Every structure is written in structure tokens, then in C-alpha cells.
Amino acid sequence: MGKKITKNGDGSLNVPDNPVIPFIEGDGIGPDIWHAARMVMDGAVAVAYGDSRGIDWLEVDAGEKGYRRTGEWLPDKTLETIEAHVVAIKGPMTTPVGKGIRSLNVAIRQKLDLYACVRPVKYIDPVPSPMKDPKDVNMVVFRENTEDLYAGIEFESGTAEARALIDFLREKTGADLAPDTGIGIKPISPGNTKRLVAAAIRYALDNRLPSVTLMHKGNIMKYTEGAFRKWGYEAALEQFGDQTLTEAELWEKYDGVPPSGKVVIKDRIADMLFQQILLRPAEYSVIATPNLNGDYISDALAAQVGGLGMAPGANIGDTCAVFEATHGTAPKYTGLDKVNPGSLILSGAMMLDYMGWREAAALIRDGISAAIKAGTVTYDLARQIEGATEVKCSEFARKIIEKMAGK
Ligand SMILES: NC(=O)C1=CN([C@@H]2O[C@H](COP(=O)(O)OP(=O)(O)OC[C@H]3O[C@@H](n4cnc5c(N)ncnc54)[C@H](OP(=O)(O)O)[C@@H]3O)[C@@H](O)[C@H]2O)C=CC1
Ligand SMILES: O=C(O)CCC(=O)C(=O)O
């Protein structure tokens, strides 16, 4: 029987050889990619450690399958179980557009205070890419995960609450809003900004990365996105004064050549950054940004290195972490065993790294690369690689396992 992972006061983990890891299968393509990812993670652990280590998977209820089983979309027990086991992994869950339940994915992040959404974007040779030089794309998005327009504070057009807010805004600001305006609130706070930016800087320092870019639209939204920029620089100065410098200091004191061991903190306005990640990707490394910007830029960056099928991610807080792909449920492919499981498999590799099982994580990354080099790929890559053989989601997983085993 498996044992729980536990966390020490300094944030380090105690990982038993047979950890219990909760998982949520997810909706839409969730079951297909989950089964593929589980197979690959188990395969990697077996190749790396033989019988001495193994994961004891524990399914927890959430989403459509959870609702069918319990009558609840996200039972409290699921959140308690994830928190108690410190590390978990999930497939994507459906959020209806313009009506119905709020996002369960977002609820997990908010309720467990998983404040950093970490999405590494790195080119894996030989994945097809629309970039001239895809190897220059090597960024990690640190997306604030608990507030911003994602907080879900909204007032529907025509409701008494929306009208009261419109009257309040007219009185306080003179804003002349149409009486049937719908309203969404964008909360951004210093505490949540600073802990996110601090996590991004710590990551850059630990991984010897050159810069952290604060991405914002602070010229237009001065007291939310503009404040994010201000608080980001403050966090750098207050918590990492000796280890960081601004772009201005870089030029004034170091003639543009960063001194070793220091991270350059810079900022860019969001729309402009979207063109720079295409035209000058080598200039960006870690990107720290509010929730909605982070949502947009992570899918755009995924496209630059092969698409959403290859885009992993993690939601990390002080007490626990939940790993998940960047993409959603891709409903038109439900049950077809067709899509690329690479994103969830690479999220699994991130999870194994987080647990300190680095050998298994490395095997997964090498195995994916080898399977793609062999030209056996799912539809999304097959349609871009001349002469490739299209395989199913589960077949791609088996090919990765074969490659990990050296076949
Ligand atoms: N964290 C989560 O759980 C998330 C959940 N969602 C939810 O998912 C649902 C659908 O969202 P939608 O906007 O369609 O975005 P999706 O990310 O689900 O899919 C959009 C398109 O991206 C491509 N794609 C996505 N995943 C893969 C994969 N594994 N392999 C290959 N291609 C892939 C497909 O492109 P093509 O058509 O070109 O083949 C697909 O049609 C919504 O309810 C949304 O709220 C969305 C994002 C995150
Ligand atoms: O929760 C959802 O349905 C969508 C969330 C999303 O797109 C994301 O977190 O990247």
C-alpha cells in the first residue's frame, strides 16, 4: 500500500518510494490522455527504478465523471484529498460559455491557493514549428493564478446588482455606462502579485536564467496591471535586492552584459510582448504576469513550439501542487483515442521532477523526442510532418514507452 508525500516547513518534500498520488481523469479528451500519460509515467518509473519505486494512483471525483458519481462537480473531499497528498495531477474539465457552472479548474487553483501557474515552453526537436528558429523559444510563464478577471466576480446585464453597481460608478466616477451593461471586476493585489513575482525570480535564480519580464497592460489599466508592474519591481528589490537588477541598471552599470548570478528584471506592455515573442524570442526567459495575460500568452507560446498537444503546466502553492496540461477538453475529439497526450505526459514529467524523481522525468522527455524522431506521431504533428505515420493517442504512449526501454 502507498504512503502520503509530506511537506517540510522549508517547502521540501518527503517522497516515499510508493507515493499515493490523487488524479482527476477530466472531461472530453481527458480519459484518453490520462490513460496514455499514466501508462508513460508508470513505464518511466519502472525503467528508472525497477521494482524499488512505484506510484499508487488514487482517483478523486471532479467534473462530469465526478458529478455522475456523487452529484457534485467538485466535492470538498476531493480538495481535502489533494491537499493531504501534496502532489496531484488532472486532466482538463469543461467550462460552459456564457452560462452554467464556473470553471472547476479555476476553483481548484483558488480553493487550494495554488498561486503560481507555471507553464514552461521549450522546443522539442524535431517537433514542427511555425517559427524560423524554434530553438530560440525557451520561456517559462509564471501566471498569477488566484485573482484578476479570472476571479469570477461578474454581474449579468439587467440584474439589480449590475444596476446598483452602475449607479455607484456613475456617482463616484461620472462614468456614463449603458443601464443594461454587464460588469466584471478585475481584482489585483500587492500580496498576491509579490508572491507570484518572487516565485518567478526564485525560479530564474535556481535555474540560472537571465531575466524575468513583467508582462502587463499598465498604460491602460493603471491601478491593476500598472500596479502589478510596480509591485513586481518592489518584490525584486525587497526580496532579491542583491541578486537582481533592472534593465536601466544593466546598461548604466554593466554596458548591457549581465553579471553572472544576477537576474535582470524588465517589463513589457502585453500587446507588444506578443509580437516580440515571435520576432525576438531569445530575449525572453521567465515571464511573470497577471492571470488573464498568462492564459492568453501560454496558448500563443504553445503554438510556437508545436501546438497545445505539447504544452505542459503546473499549479503550485505553498501547501500543494496540481499538474495539468495547458489545453482544454477538445470536445470534438472525445473518445476517439486521437489527440496528442504529450501535454499531460510532459506535465507528468514536471511532476516527477517536482518529486525529485529526475531520472524518470528525463526518460519521459527523451522518450517523447525519440518517438517523434521516429516519425510516429498523433494527428496534430502528423499533419505538419511530411512522411510521418499518424498513430492514435494510446499508440503514441506505447511508442514512448518502447523508446524509454531502449527499443
Ligand atoms: N485547464 C483546463 O482544464 C482547461 C479547460 N478548458 C476547457 O476546455 C473546453 C474546450 O476549450 P477550447 O477552447 O476548445 O480549447 P482546447 O484547448 O480544448 O482545444 C482547442 C484546440 O486545440 C487543439 N488541441 C487541444 N488539445 C490538444 C491535444 N491534446 N492534442 C492535439 N491538439 C489539441 C485542437 O486543435 P485542432 O482543432 O486544430 O485539432 C483543439 O480543437 C472549454 O470548456 C474550456 O473551458 C480550456 C483550457 C484549459
Ligand atoms: O478552466 C477553464 O475552463 C479554462 C482555463 C484556461 O483556459 C486556463 O487555465 O488556461
Ligand SMILES: [Mg+2]
Ligand atoms: Mg487557457
